[in-house]
Amino acid sequence: MSLFNVYPLYNITPVSAKDVYVYDEKGIEYLDLYGGHAVISIGHAHPKYVEAITSQVAKLGFYSNAIRNPLQEELADRLEAVSGCKDYQLFLCNSGAEANENALKLASFKTEKSRVIAFKNGFHGRTSAAVAVTDSKSIIAPINAQQKVTILDLNDIESVKTELEKGDVCAVIIEFIQGVGGLDQATKEFFEQVDVLCKANNTLFLADEVQSGYGRSGKFFAFQHYNVTPDIISIAKGMGNGFPIGGILIHPSIEAKFGMLGTTFGGNHLACAAGLSVLNVIHDDFLMDNVQTISEYFFKIAETIPQIKKIKGKGLMLGLEFDFEVSDLRKKLIYEYQIFTGGASNKKVLRILPPLTVQKKHINQFFEALVNALDA
Numbered sequence: 001m002s003l004f005n006v007y008p009l010y011n012i013t014p015v016s017a018k019d020v021y022v023y024d025e026k027g028i029e030y031l032d033l034y035g036g037h038a039v040i041s042i043g044h045a046h047p048k049y050v051e052a053i054t055s056q057v058a059k060l061g062f063y064s065n066a067i068r069n070p071l072q073e074e075l076a077d078r079l080e081a082v083s084g085c086k087d088y089q090l091f092l093c094n095s096g097a098e099a100n101e102n103a104l105k106l107a108s109f110k111t112e113k114s115r116v117i118a119f120k121n122g123f124h125g126r127t128s129a130a131v132a133v134t135d136s137k138s139i140i141a142p143i144n145a146q147q148k149v150t151i152l153d154l155n156d157i158e159s160v161k162t163e164l165e166k167g168d169v170c171a172v173i174i175e176f177i178q179g180v181g182g183l184d185q186a187t188k189e190f191f192e193q194v195d196v197l198c199k200a201n202n203t204l205f206l207a208d209e210v211q212s213g214y215g216r217s218g219k220f221f222a223f224q225h226y227n228v229t230p231d232i233i234s235i236a237k238g239m240g241n242g243f244p245i246g247g248i249l250i251h252p253s254i255e256a257k258f259g260m261l262g263t264t265f266g267g268n269h270l271a272c273a274a275g276l277s278v279l280n281v282i283h284d285d286f287l288m289d290n291v292q293t294i295s296e297y298f299f300k301i302a303e304t305i306p307q308i309k310k311i312k313g314k315g316l317m318l319g320l321e322f323d324f325e326v327s328d329l330r331k332k333l334i335y336e337y338q339i340f341t342g343g344a345s346n347k348k349v350l351r352i353l354p355p356l357t358v359q360k361k362h363i364n365q366f367f368e369a370l371v372n373a374l375d376a
C-alpha cells in the first residue's frame, strides 16, 4: 500500500532526538528550531517525560471516558495552577483541529446561534468547522463551505461591531499571534475591544492557543499579554510535547450537559501522563522565564542583520521577514547548516519555533549559519 501523498517532504529521516537536537539514520545532528511545528515544548525525550509515559503505559495506557480517571482531574488542577486560568473547566481531546471543533460547537450550543467571525490569514485546523473558519480556500472542500463564516481583516473593529450587532454570531475565533499565517498580531486595542463587543452581543470569544499556548509566547497563553477573558481557550501542540493531546478550557459561565461533547481517545491515561509531565517541567524548569530571556537575545541579534526586514511574533513564536521568498533559504539551512526552521503561508517569513529549552548558544549557531547562508 502506498501512502496518500499529501506532504511535500524534505529528504531527511530522523530516528532519534534529544532536547533541541534531532539525529538522522546516519547520525547527523540537526538543530531543531522548528520543534516539529511548535509541538516540542520541553525538549525532545526529556527524562521526566520519558519516565512518566513509560511508567504509565506499563500500568494503564487507555480506558474509556465511561470510568473515573483521576489523571484528568490532576491535569486540570495542574493546568489551572501553571496557566493561572482560574475556575475554567477542561475538556480533553486529541488535536488542535478537534479542540477548535469542540470550541465552536460549544459556542453554538450556548448561544443557539451559528455564524462565526474569523480573521484573514487565520488557521484553525483541517476538520469540518475548524477548516471553515480558516482563511485558506484551497483546503476548504464544498462540504466545509456550508458553514456560516465571515472572515474580517485584523484590526477592523468597525466591521466586527457591525457583524456582531446583526445578532446571529455564536463565536469570534482568533489567534493572538498568527502561526501558519506568518506571525501577524492585531493591536492591543483591537483584542480588548473584540472582547467587550463579544460580551455585549451574546457571542463567545474563542482564543485559539493551539500554537501560541503552553508558554511559547513568554506567558502561558498569548492572550495573557492583554486584558481579555476568553470564553473558550483551545490548546494542543505544546501540551503533549509530541504526544497527541488537545483540549479546551471552558469559562465557568458555560454549563456542561451529559453528551454535549465526547470522544473515545481524548483524555486517556497515557495522554494525561504526558500532559502532566509537560506542565511539571514547564513549571519546575522555569521555561517561561527562559522563553523571555532567549527571545530578547534573539531580537537583539536579529535587529543587526540588514537583510531581515521585520522581526515578528513574541517569545519563541518568531518570524523573520525578508524581501524574498524563503524556501531556498530553508533548504540551505537544513542541508548545508543542519538547522530546521519553519515556513508560513506568507512565503517571505522564516518561522522559528524551537523547544522552549533552547539556549543562547543555539541562537548563536543559527545566526552564524543564517548570515553565511544569506551572504553565499
Ligand SMILES: Cc1ncc(COP(=O)(O)O)c(C=O)c1O
Binding pocket: 095, 096, 097, 098, 100, 123, 124, 125, 126, 175, 179, 180, 208, 209, 210, 211, 212, 236, 237
Ligand atoms: C493556531 C492553530 N490552530 C489549530 C491548528 C490545528 O491543529 P492540529 O494540526 O493539531 O489539528 C493549528 C495547527 O497548525 C494551529 O496552528
